[in-house]
Amino acid sequence: MKINPKLKQDLKSFLMENIQKEQNRVLVSSADILGSDEKKALSGKKFPDLNWEDAEYRIDKSIIAGVIIKVGSKTIDLSLTGSLSKLSNTLYEID
């Protein structure tokens, strides 16, 4: 069965667009709903290069406090849970 080249091209473009969107999509997890000041601080001063227009905000009580920002496959962990995890790793490294 032969696939129509145009259809194939359209499908490829669609998939590429989706991948691109997914890669640039910002997902912010926090223990409580972020206030406008915090959102402004994130989008304005701290991470101005990110696409904040389509950012998704989620509540995750397990992180205690702070935020976790995910962009594509990258993650910035600014949560207390993350800090504790880093602390635990540091403690494991100390002999």
Place this chain on the structure above:
Amino acid sequence: MENLGIDGKLLLAQMINFVLFFFLVKKFIVKPFTTFLNQERTNEEEKNKLLEKLKKSEEAGIEAEKKMKEKMKKEFDVLFVEAKKEASIMRTDLIKQAEVDALEIKDKNNKLLEEEKNLLYREVKDKIIKTSLMIVENTLKDALDEASRKKVTGAIIKNYQGKVNFNEN
């Protein structure tokens, strides 16, 4: 002769008789007896010689046996001394080997002990870290109310100094 009372014929006959008797005795009794006696003497002498020879042989045998015993004793002494020496060397070697083995076992046990100590240390450390983190986490969860959490979140965002290039990929 007759006047003297000697009968000549009888005397002759007696003389002939005596000569015959002498001759017969000499021929049939004295000679075999002498031969027998000589034979007996010779036999006795041979017997004595043989006995002498046997005695000498026996003495030589005893002497040889004595010498052999002495020789064997000397050889035994030499062998005993050598065996003693060898046993002493073997004993020394065995002691050395045992010492080496003991040291190896000691080292091995020390290493094992050290490994177990390290393992125990790691296990205890792991438990302490996990327990401490659990306590801190639970305490933070219990102690922080919404306002405090927001405050902390604000402070974290405010104090974040890192710079990430998200356009790497």
